[in-house]
Amino acid sequence: MNRPDVPDRRTRRPPRPLDAALLDELALGYVARFATSTGKLSAYLNRKLRERGWDEDAPSPPDVAAIIARMAEAGYVSDEGYARMRGASLRRRGLGARRIAQDLGQAGIAPDLREEAMGSAQQARAAALALARKRRLGPFGPRDDDGRIDPAVREKQVAVFLRAGHPLAMARALVNAAGEREAEDWVYDADD
Secondary structure, three states: OOOOOOOOOOOOOOOOOEOHHHHHHHHHHHHHHOOOOHHHHHHHHHHHHHHHOEOOOOOOOOOHHHHHHHHHHOOOOOHHHHHHHHHHHHHHOOOOHHHHHHHHHHOOOOHHHHHHHOOOHHHHHHHHHHHHHHHOOHHHOOOOOOOOOOHHHHHHHHHHHHHOOOOHHHHHHHHOOOOHHHHHHHHHOOOO
16 A cells, blocks of 8 residues: 555656667667568657657757668668568468558558569469468368358358458359369469
């Protein structure tokens, strides 16, 4: 129980305001721990500036853009590398092009780099197949004795694909696949 006449030992001192050296240290520590984009690094540094403030005794105001440019020039931050890595990671998780574009957009990746990170049509189909396997959808899920999927279950499965960012045609193709072999062949079929 806190007594009003005794100070609370758990109260923390406010963090020291930032100066150029501390801001550089924060940026370097962030890029050392996380694969990041210039947009995410900028958001991080600006958030730290809002939280801690800028030291009034510092000779010049903070230049976040210059710090990010130095990090990019040194190769610590690469939007292209981040987009490629993050796009591949999301595809392996089974996410579609719409969700990948949304994720990369939030990371501050330029539209042309987002487009490159989407991958090929075959990679998009492989991502949908990975989702079907992981979530036991379509040919990987339960069926009745005749090998059919209940229409209500089918619609729910299609909705899972749509929420994952896959197009409707792709979702229907996988959910309606007769078997696992047909679904796997569909990934490499170039006619569709």
